[in-house]
Amino acid sequence: MVSKRVEEALNKQISLEGNSSQFYLAMASWAESQGYNGTAEFLYRQTDEERQHMLKLIRYVNERGGTAKIPSIDEPPVEFEGLEKVFEMLLQHELKVTAAVNSVVHICLEEKDYTTHNFMQWYVSEQIEEEATARGILDRIKLTGAEKGGLYLFDRDLENLTGGSISVPDAGK
Numbered sequence: 822m823v824s825k826r827v828e829e830a831l832n833k834q835i836s837l838e839g840n841s842s843q844f845y846l847a848m849a850s851w852a853e854s855q856g857y858n859g860t861a862e863f864l865y866r867q868t869d870e871e872r873q874h875m876l877k878l879i880r881y882v883n884e885r886g887g888t889a890k891i892p893s894i895d896e897p898p899v900e901f902e903g904l905e906k907v908f909e910m911l912l913q914h915e916l917k918v919t920a921a922v923n924s925v926v927h928i929c930l931e932e933k934d935y936t937t938h939n940f941m942q943w944y945v946s947e948q949i950e951e952e953a954t955a956r957g958i959l960d961r962i963k964l965t966g967a968e969k970g971g972l973y974l975f976d977r978d979l980e981n982l983t984g985g986s987i988s989v990p991d992a993g994k
C-alpha cells in the first residue's frame with residue numbers, strides 16, 4: 822500500500838510524463854510540417870516512450886492500492902524556432918524530469934517506502950539515458966552546423982536513432 826504522500830508524488834510524476842509526451846508530440850508534428858522527416862520519426866518515437874512511462878506509473882499506483890489520476894493536457898507550443906532550439910528545449914525538459922524523479926525517490930526514502938523506491942530506480946536509469954541522448958543530439962547539431970547540407974545529414978541520421986546511441990562525429994572529445 823502506498824502512503825498518501827507517495828501516491829501524490831507519483832500522481833505528479835504521471836502528469837509530468839503525460840506532459841512530456843504531449844510536448845514531444847508537438848515537436849514531432851512541427852518537425853514533420855517543416856520537412857524534417859528523420860527528426861519527426863525520432864520525436865514520434867519519443868512521444869510514445871513518454872506515454873509508456875506514464876502508463877507504467879499509472880499501473881503501479883493502482884496495483885499498490887492507490888488511485889492514479891489521469892492528468893489534463895497542457896497545450897504545448899505549435900511553432901518552434903528551429904531544430905537546435907527544439908533539442909535545447911528537450912534537454913531542459915529532461916533535466917526538469919530528472920529533478921522530479923529524484924524528488925519522488927527522496928520522498929520514498931522519507932516515507933520508508935522501499936518498494937516504490939525500488940520501482941523508481943528504473944526511472945533513475947532511464948533519465949541518465951534520456952539526458953545523454955539529448956546532449957548527444959545537441960552536440961551533433963552544433964557540429965553539423967546550421968547550413969542546409971549539415972541539417973540534411975543530421976535529420977537523416979536521426980531517423981534511425983532509437984535513444985541512448987547517438988554517435989557524435991569528430992567531436993574532439
Ligand code: OFO
Pocket residue numbers: 838841870871874914915918947948951
Ligand atoms: Fe519520461 O523520460 Fe523523458 O520525460
